[in-house]
Amino acid sequence: MLCDAIGNNNFSLVQAIDVCRSFFLGEHSHQALTNVSLEIKKHDFSAIAGPSGSGKSTLLNILGCLERPTSGDVMIEGVSTKELSIRQLSDFRAKKLGFVFQTFNLVPTLSSLENVEYPLLLLNINAKERKQRSEEALKKVGLEKFLKNHPSQLSGGQRQRVAIARAIVKKPLLVLADEPTANLDKKTANEILDLMQQLNLAEKIAFLFSSHDPLVLARANSVAYLTDGQRDESHREQYVA
Ligand SMILES: Nc1ncnc2c1ncn2[C@@H]1O[C@H](COP(=O)(O)OP(=O)(O)O)[C@@H](O)[C@H]1O
Numbered sequence: 001m002l003c004d005a006i007g008n009n010n011f012s013l014v015q016a017i018d019v020c021r022s023f024f025l026g027e028h029s030h031q032a033l034t035n036v037s038l039e040i041k042k043h044d045f046s047a048i049a050g051p052s053g054s055g056k057s058t059l060l061n062i063l064g065c066l067e068r069p070t071s072g073d074v075m076i077e078g079v080s081t082k083e084l085s086i087r088q089l090s091d092f093r094a095k096k097l098g099f100v101f102q103t104f105n106l107v108p109t110l111s112s113l114e115n116v117e118y119p120l121l122l123l124n125i126n127a128k129e130r131k132q133r134s135e136e137a138l139k140k141v142g143l144e145k146f147l148k149n150h151p152s153q154l155s156g157g158q159r160q161r162v163a164i165a166r167a168i169v170k171k172p173l174l175v176l177a178d179e180p181t182a183n184l185d186k187k188t189a190n191e192i193l194d195l196m197q198q199l200n201l202a203e204k205i206a207f208l209f210s211s212h213d214p215l216v217l218a219r220a221n222s223v224a225y226l227t228d229g230q231r232d233e234s235h236r237e238q239y240v241a
């Protein structure tokens with residue numbers, strides 16, 4: 001089965017092979033990604049860098065199986081997604097991937113605990129286990145005293161911690177984080193990065209960020225640079241902190 005064969009650290013989790021992505025706007029088309037190849041391995045802490053509009057979010061969405069490439073392929077755990085049904089893909093996404101966004105994307109009417117429980121509800125996990133696992137995840141991000149608070153009662157950094165707890169509660173293999181520190185001040189951004197690095201080491205969860213912040217990129221074990229939708233290592237120096 002897809003998700004079982006995790007033996008060594010070099011195991012490929014998600015791989016883009018010659019991925020192209022075009023958006024069609026009426027008669028016009030725009031190629032957001034051109035022949036991008038990238039591999040994310042077990043336990044990676046890596047990043048996609050590039051200026052605004054360079055294709056970072058598009059690539060992250062494709063690696064996270066939220067979107068399909070126009071051409072090329074995405075492999076998950078060594079299996080071509082072309083061979084997987086929509087059901088198998090959404091199953092993989094629901095069980096094995098976590099997502100963190102720049103604007104946190106919490107449900108405003110739910111408490112921290114309920115926000116974190118939500119992905120487990122979608123996996124049909126019973127109420128008792130949902131609560132126990134969500135409390136545990138919120139403890140891991142340092143929010144055990146904020147279980148009942150709603151997003152509007154939390155600071156930006158605390159909201160992102162809830163979002164991280166929601167991403168890790170299902171014990172994913174990989175968390176995809178789209179500019180996770182872009183709305184945070186420098187000190188809070190560093191605390192959020194510390195937390196993600198700690199979860200990467202302690203929980204063995206791989207992280208893939210998109211960012212153009214040198215402070216974020218300095219933490220990554222490997223960085224893929226994009227310019228106008230293509231891999232381009234020549235701008236590497238531009239991102240040195
Ligand atoms: N849904 C969409 N429809 C049309 N164009 C899009 C869409 N999503 C992204 N694009 C275009 O694709 C390019 C890459 O966008 P994006 O992946 O969001 O870049 P980044 O995350 O690096 O800022 C941009 O030119 C953007 O306008």
Ligand SMILES: [Mg+2]
Nearest residue numbers: 056057058178
């Ligand atoms: Mg983006």
